[in-house]
Amino acid sequence: MAAIRPSIGPMPGPKRSAGNRRITIKEVARAAGVSPTTVSLSLNGRAAEVGVSQARVEDIRRIASELGYRPSLLGYSIRTDKTRLVGALVRNNAKERFFNLAAYEFLLGLNERLEAADHSMCVVRLGDIEDEAASPGRLFREHWLDAVVAVGPVGEDLAAKVNQAVPATVLLDGAFWRDQRCLMRDERAAGRLAAQSLADAGRKRLVWVPGVRRASRALEDRWQGVQDLARERGLPLTVAEHGYVAQVPEADFVPEAGLVAYNSVVASRLGHLAAMLGRRPGADVGIASCEDSHELGRTWPELTRVQFDRFAMGVAAAEMALALIADPQADCPSRLLAGGLIAGKTA
Amino acid sequence: MAAIRPSIGPMPGPKRSAGNRRITIKEVARAAGVSPTTVSLSLNGRAAEVGVSQARVEDIRRIASELGYRPSLLGYSIRTDKTRLVGALVRNNAKERFFNLAAYEFLLGLNERLEAADHSMCVVRLGDIEDEAASPGRLFREHWLDAVVAVGPVGEDLAAKVNQAVPATVLLDGAFWRDQRCLMRDERAAGRLAAQSLADAGRKRLVWVPGVRRASRALEDRWQGVQDLARERGLPLTVAEHGYVAQVPEADFVPEAGLVAYNSVVASRLGHLAAMLGRRPGADVGIASCEDSHELGRTWPELTRVQFDRFAMGVAAAEMALALIADPQADCPSRLLAGGLIAGKTA
DNA sequence: CTGAAAGCGCTTACAG
DNA sequence: CTGAAAGCGCTTACAG
Structure with missing residues (x-):
């Protein structure tokens, strides 16, 4: 006798592991003895609006949760053409992978604000679309993202490309200024402020320590x-050598000199160099940084530096992105943020 | 006369901004004069297998790209029940937002490997599911993720919850050991190695500098x-006070003493403290760190520290996750990584 | 070699 | 007050 086999329909559907069977809206409907329509309406709080009875709603709610129903956003997304996913564009290629780890603070702010609005953040590597030949990032190709926040030194060409792929685009700490959808720090003011703290402390000459060779808007502006x-104060100004690890000659670690660190990494480097030389920052040499980071607050709170709240900027960028998702034509005037000086003891 | 209005079907479909109309497979099919089936087959490289003629395939390819067709992964995903999205669980709540910025290095490694396999990484906050009452993370609720990599101190309870929501779960630098799907560093060996470097350098007593109050597996094991x-070397051992910013008494910055920093943040702090006191690490006091970070390599390459390649661990975790996506029953033996000593000059 | 059709999990205009 | 049906953009078993 032939074994009895269940009849198999034309399309068996995706295989799921037995232990992880997904409960769909249909099954909730069957269990509750109503239609999928009623379940959808009830679960999405549109019951009153349409007029589903309160008792039914509660019944359905209870049954859904008993069954362990979790809505599939895929269903929602394909229907509404919204994924509630926002891409965070970051630089991460082989050469400059660790270029600026402080970028993470931007991401934390972004993520926090997005989640509060029931959106989520996906990380997309910058290298992906910079070079068209290289795999151009499936998230861009494939219509996943409702919006994009480009983090870090993104130029006009790249911004245009991103914008074409995902119209709702915000530039966070980018490489150029535009009047809309752009969040930047006033780097020139930051450079001035750091140098000023050293001049005010009575240093007789300044040494600019870029630390990196790579040109960028931030570097140029601070410089x-x-x-x-x-110029204003009539102080001599020299430049320290660039390199992967900043090196400054011992002759510059003297009380007359004020070292201006380009960023927080270089600042920390200067502190450690001073330590290795046995020179006390503040007492034996002046040091000030154009940039702050959360980590500096924990490792060197005494450092004189210009404030830079990346977390707050991430939050602000997320808000722009959300506004653009709600209304693609939304007015999002750009913001140029000025950081104050964190006084410290090292200038 | 009444204005002529286009007849409107029962379901107008999602609204898209005019400038951003999405090209679907149907439109490519129409333009190429074939069926959607043939387009799908051709574009997915299954043409030869099924027997679509080479000429047709090239025709379709050309037309698709002329039209600017980009496949919607939403369509693919709902059909195949795979999103090719992997969640990276990170700690980001108000209290410990910046607990460990070095976690970003894990994420960079994860992201790199995932993208190479045409997957993407979404960041999910840990706080979301720790407290069921708090919004429990839509990505978990809503069947978005093919796999999850939990980054950082995740305990057994939390791991069980995550595992229930998304069966393919990998623990990266977690709070407990298990035989499968777990990637950890041998922290006890790291603590020993750091202390040993100081003993070998001839320090007569050791000072443990935890820097943080929060208990964790990493802290306990290094300690x-x-x-x-x-004990082995018969060296006196004291403990410095904890706090948000590590403070170590000046009396411990002496040549007999060897300071053991719990992690890279504390190590950097010790360097800056030494600088402020005018004590030279290595010459006037011994300093070694149980942990390394990329940033330390740039800010304090002279530091004696135990290696910790988070990027590589992120890559390895991504590989486990990919294996589990391919086969939910895949064998993923856990790995305990031992870091070597980076000699340096400060012990 | 190619196409019509079913179906993934949802939402919503429409008809009762 | 409620349900049957269409449709989002895909993939694929099946029938020609």
């Missing part, structure tokens, strides 16, 4: 600010 | 390792 101040 | 070595 401009430092030059501005040196 | 054990330090104690092991102190």
Whole structure:
């Protein structure tokens, strides 16, 4: 006798592991003895609006939770053309993978604000779309993202590409200014402020320590600010050598000199160099940083530095993105943020 | 006369902004004069297998790209029940938001490997599911994730919850050991190694600098390792006070003493403290760190520390996750990684 | 070699 | 007050 086999329909459907069977809205409907329509309406709080009885709603709610029903956002998304997913564009290629770990603080702020609005954040590597030939990031290709926040030094060409793939695009700490959808720090003011703290402390000459070779808007602007101040105060200004690890000659670790660190990594480097030389920052040499990071607050709270709240900027960028998702034509005037000086003891 | 209005079907479909109309497979099919089936087959490289002629395939490819067709993964996902999205669980709540910024290095490694396999990474906050009452993370609720990598101190209860929501779960640098799907560093060995470098350098007593109050497996294990070595070598061992910013009495910055930093943040703090006191690490006091970070390599390459390649661990975790996506029953033996000593000049 | 059709899990306009 | 049906963009078993 032939074995009895269940008849198999034309389309068996996706295989799921037995232990993880997904409960769908249909099954909830069957269990509750109503239609999928009623379940959907009840679960989405549109019951009153349409007029489903309160008792039914509670019944359905209870049954859904007993069954362990969790809505599939895929169903929702394909229907509404919204994924509630926002991409965070970050630089992460082989060469400059660790270029700026402080970027993570931006991401934390972004993520926090997005989750509060029931959206989620996906990380997309910048290298992906910079070079069209290289795999251009499936998230972009494949219509996953409701919006994108580009984090870090993104130029006009790249921004245009991103914008084409995902119209709702915000630039956070980007490489150029535009009047809309752009969040930047006033780097020139930051450079000036750092240099000023050293001049005010009585240093007789300034040393600019870029630490990195790579040109960027932030570097150029901070450098401009430092030059501005040196000129105004009539202070001599020299430049330390660049390199992967900043090196500054011992002759510059002297009380007359004020070292201006380009960013928080370089600042920390200067502190450690001073330690290795036995020179006390503040007492034996002046040090100030154009940039702050949360980590500096924990590792070197005494450092004189210009404030930079990346977390708050991430939150602000998320808000722009959410506004654009709600209304693609939303007015999002750009913001240029000025950081104050954290006084410290090292200038 | 009444204005002529286009007849409107029962379901107008999602609204898209005019400038951003999505090209679907149907439109490509129409333009190419074939059926959607043929387009799908051709574009997914299954043409030869099924027997679509080479000429047709090239035709379709060309037309699709002329039209600017980009497949919607939503369509693919709902059909196949795979999103190719992997969640990275990170700790980000108001209290411990910046607990360990170095976690970002894990994420970079994860992301890199996932993208290479055409998957993407979404960041999910840990706080979301720790407290059921708090919004429990839509990504978990809503069947978005093919796999999850939990990053950082995740305990057994939490791991069980995560596992229930998403069966394919990997623990990266978690709070407990298990034989499968777990990637950890041998912290006890790390503590021992750091302490040993100081003993070998001739320090007569050791000072353990935890820097943080929060207990964790990593902290306990490193502390054990330090104690092991102190006992073996018969060296006195004291503990510095905890706090948000590590403080160590000036009396401990002396040549007889070897300071053992719990992690890279504390190590950096010790370097800056030494600087402020005018004591030279290595010459005037011994300092070694149980942990390394990429940033330390740039800010304090001279530091004696135990290696910790988070990027590589992120890559390894991504590989486990991918294996589990391919086969939910895949054998993923856990790995305990031992870091070597980076000699440096400060012990 | 190719196409019509079913179906994934939802939402919603429409008809009762 | 409630349900049957259409449709979002795909993939694939099946029939020609």
